[in-house]
Amino acid sequence: MKRVAIVIPAYNEERRIGKTLERYFNYFEKLKEDGELDFRIVIVLNACKDNTRGIVERFSSGRIEILEFDRGGKGFAIVEGFKWAIANHWDLIGFVDADCSTPPNSFYGLIRHMGDSDGIIADRWNNRSLVTPKQNLLRLILSRGYNFIIRGLFLFSYRDTQCGAKLFRKELIEQIVGRLGNSEWGFDVDLLFYAHREGSKIRSIPTEWHDEVGSKVNLKKTPITMFLAAIRLRLYHSPLRVMIRGYGLLPEGWKFHRMF
Numbered sequence: 001m002k003r004v005a006i007v008i009p010a011y012n013e014e015r016r017i018g019k020t021l022e023r024y025f026n027y028f029e030k031l032k033e034d035g036e037l038d039f040r041i042v043i044v045l046n047a048c049k050d051n052t053r054g055i056v057e058r059f060s061s062g063r064i065e066i067l068e069f070d071r072g073g074k075g076f077a078i079v080e081g082f083k084w085a086i087a088n089h090w091d092l093i094g095f096v097d098a099d100c101s102t103p104p105n106s107f108y109g110l111i112r113h114m115g116d117s118d119g120i121i122a123d124r125w126n127n128r129s130l131v132t133p134k135q136n137l138l139r140l141i142l143s144r145g146y147n148f149i150i151r152g153l154f155l156f157s158y159r160d161t162q163c164g165a166k167l168f169r170k171e172l173i174e175q176i177v178g179r180l181g182n183s184e185w186g187f188d189v190d191l192l193f194y195a196h197r198e199g200s201k202i203r204s205i206p207t208e209w210h211d212e213v214g215s216k217v218n219l220k221k222t223p224i225t226m227f228l229a230a231i232r233l234r235l236y237h238s239p240l241r242v243m244i245r246g247y248g249l250l251p252e253g254w255k256f257h258r259m260f
Contacts, residue, residue: 002037004028004111004167005090007081009074010043013098014050017043020100021059027104029063037111040065040090042081047072075180075187082177086170094167102165106208110167118172118200121158121192122165122207129206149227153234154193158204161188165207172200186229193233 006024010017021041028039043056045068056066067080078095085093094110096102102122110120124131125147135143143162150161166188176194181187195202 001035002111003089003091004037004039005042005081005085005088005093006039006107007042007044007078007085007093007095008098009046009077009081009095010048010052010056010098011046011072011074011077012048012050012052014052014055016099017052018055018058020098021056021064023100024096024104024107025059025061025064027108031108032063039063040085040088042067042084044077044081045069046074046077075190078187079177079180082173082180086174086177089170091170092167093170093173095164097164101210102163103208103210107165107167109205109207110165113203113205114167114169115203116201117203118198119166119168119195119202121160121167121202121204122163122209123158123160123204124163124207124209125159126204126206130208132210135211146227150189150230153230154189154196156192156196158192158202160204161192163207163209164188165209166191168195172198181233186225186233189230190233 006028008017008020008024013020021043024041028037028041031037032039040063042065045053045056045066047070048068053066053068056064065084067084069076069080081095082093092111092114094107096107106122110122114120123129125144147159147161150156151158172195175198176191179194181190192202
């Protein structure tokens with residue numbers, strides 16, 4: 001029986017986490033009853049200042065694990081969830097956004113289509129994907145432009161590195177978890193980069209994705225942050241890495257923190 005750990009990073013998600021937990025728990029509990037898999041939902045609360053924990057605790061169950069940290073950031077939260085899943089010997093380890101933009105049946109699609117791959121990711125740009133509502137022109141330009149830059153910098157074949165639904169074998173996560181950075185919006189590229197360096201076989205498949213109300217994505221700041229995080233990673237693994245080391249020696253007032 002497949003043993004799957006689903007990591008959900010949550011920062012101030014009291015308005016959305018309840019619906020996500022209800023849908024995911026009910027869906028995967030039915031699969032467990034049918035003998036399809038065993039599962040654990042790992043909620044990682046990172047620097048929450050609202051009642052997210054109280055909402056999660058209403059779903060008290062042996063198949064929901066709560067981790068809580070004072071530090072924030074999507075990358076940090078997912079890495080801590082990965083570490084927990086590795087320590088508790090879960091075979092497949094994945095993550096999904098707290099807003100349920102990826103419904104549980106689509107995440108189960110990753111599990112069903114894993115095959116002999118080391119990892120599998122959801123691809124919203126596949127012609128067979130169902131994405132609602134249709135993204136406006138600005139988001140479309142930003143998403144496609146960012147992906148074009150990422151594919152050029154890292155020679156990735158993936159058309160969608162940022163969709164928050166990904167699944168990996170424990171063995172791969174064990175190999176790379178110690179190298180993963182804690183950047184928020186650059187985390188997915190970081191993860192795929194190190195998986196790629198290990199020669200891992202990562203597939204992408206069509207998905208179902210719904211843009212939920214209450215997104216924390218700032219269309220003015222987030223694309224810049226993501227781009228600079230990707231540039232930093234590319235520089236770090238090139239002969240120009242001395243630029244990053246030298247940057248750390250600059251006086252505090254001269255630093256552009258979002259870049260390095």
